[in-house]
Amino acid sequence: MFVKNTWYVAAWDNEVTESNLFSRTITGIPVLLYRTSDGALHALEDRCCHRGAPLSIGRREGDYVRCMYHGLKFDPTGQCVEAPSQQRIPPQARVRAFPVVQRNRWIWIWMGDPEKADPHLIPDTRWLDDPAWRSLDGYIHYDVNYLLIADNLLDFSHLPFVHPTTLGGGEDYAAVQPKVERLDDGVRIIRWALNTEAPPFATQVKNWPGKVDRWNIYNFTIPAILLMDSGMAPTGTGAPEGTRVDAAEFRGCQALTPETENSTHYFFAHPHNFAIDNPEVTKSVHQSVVTAFDEDREIVTAQQKSLALAPNFKMIPFSIDAALSQFRWVVERRLVEEAEAERQGKAA
The missing domain is CATH 3.90.380.10 (Naphthalene 1,2-dioxygenase Alpha Subunit; Chain A, domain 1)
Known part of the structure; x- marks a missing residue:
C-alpha cells in the first residue's frame, strides 16, 4: 500500500522533452508524461482505455497521443477524441489524468484525489x-x-x-x-x-x-x-x-x-x-x-x-x-x- 494524497517525484525535467513520450511506473500505476507544444506538462495513465495497450508506445500527433493498437486518439486531458471506424465515441472513453507540476528541476505528480493536489505542498x-x-x-x-x-x-x-x-x-x-x-x-x-x-x-x-x-x-x-x-x-x-x-x-x-x-x-x-x-x-x-x-x-x-x-x-x-x-x-x-x-x- 502507498500513500496516495501526496506529491511524488516522477522525473527530472530533462527526461521529458517536447518530442518524446516518457513512461514510468509510480505506485504500481503506469504513467505517461509528455509536453504539449507550449511546453506544458501532462500526465496520463499509460494504458489505453480500450484494450489496455501502453500509450507510450503510440505516437505523437501534435498535442495528442494515438494508441497504435486500434488507433484511438487522446487529448492532453485524457479524453478520447477519435476512434477509427467508430461513428460514436463513448463519453467514458478516457484515460485517467494526474496533476503534475515542474519545480526546481523535478517533475512532481499527485497520484491521489486531484482536488487535494495543492502545489503549495510541494517541498x-x-x-x-x-x-x-x-x-x-x-x-x-x-x-x-x-x-x-x-x-x-x-x-x-x-x-x-x-x-x-x-x-x-x-x-x-x-x-x-x-x-x-x-x-x-x-x-x-x-x-x-x-x-x-x-x-x-x-x-x-x-x-x-x-x-x-x-x-x-x-x-x-x-x-x-x-x-x-x-x-x-x-x-x-x-x-x-x-x-x-x-x-x-x-x-x-x-x-x-x-x-x-x-x-x-x-x-x-x-x-x-x-x-x-x-x-x-x-x-x-x-x-x-x-x-x-x-x-x-x-x-x-x-x-x-x-x-x-x-x-x-x-x-x-x-x-x-x-x-x-x-x-x-x-x-x-x-x-x-x-x-x-x-x-x-x-x-x-
Whole structure:
C-alpha cells in the first residue's frame, strides 16, 4: 500500500522533452508524461482505455497521443477524441489524468484525489537550480521496497561501515546519538560529530588543517523526501553555534518514489556552494555520492533478499532506530486515514 494524497517525484525535467513520450511506473500505476507544444506538462495513465495497450508506445500527433493498437486518439486531458471506424465515441472513453507540476528541476505528480493536489505542498528544493549552488542529476533504480531504503536514510550510523571510502568518516561518527524531532508529516534529524575526521569525499575537494565539526540536519517527510543541510568546518570555529568558517556546505535533495511494492525510483542531487566555478569539484562530489548510493543499494538489496526468506523474522529495535520507527508510524497513520476516508466516501 502507498500513500496516495501526496506529491511524488516522477522525473527530472530533462527526461521529458517536447518530442518524446516518457513512461514510468509510480505506485504500481503506469504513467505517461509528455509536453504539449507550449511546453506544458501532462500526465496520463499509460494504458489505453480500450484494450489496455501502453500509450507510450503510440505516437505523437501534435498535442495528442494515438494508441497504435486500434488507433484511438487522446487529448492532453485524457479524453478520447477519435476512434477509427467508430461513428460514436463513448463519453467514458478516457484515460485517467494526474496533476503534475515542474519545480526546481523535478517533475512532481499527485497520484491521489486531484482536488487535494495543492502545489503549495510541494517541498522546497530550490538548491537544484539556484545559481549559487552546483550539482549533477542522479537516479538509481532499486529492486527493493521503498521503506527499507527510507530506513537506511534515517539512520546515518551506517556511514562509517557501508561507506568507509566515500561518505563515511571515522567510526566515532557511528556513536553519535542524533536528536530526532517529530513533524506532522515525518521527522527531523539533527546529528553533530565534533572534532572528527572529515569523510573522504570532502577531503578530495577541500583541505583542512586538522579535524572538523560535522553536521547532518535534515527533514524526512512523506512520501519519502530527504532535504538535508550538511557539511563540515574546522573544529572549534563555531559551526555548532551557526558560524560556518572555511566550511564545505551541501544541500542534499533526495526522493524515493515507489515503482511497485518491491521496486523504487531514487532521485538525488548533492548541491554544494563552494568552488562552484570548478566543474571537477562538482563531478567529484557527485561521483562519491553515486558510489556511496550504489553501496547502499548493495547492502539494502541483500537485506531484502534475506528478509524474503524469513517472512516471520522480527527485527530487534535499538535506540538508533528512533527516527525510522517514527517515520514508519507517520506513514502507517496516513495510510489508515486515507483508507478510512475512502471507506466513508464509498458509504456516502
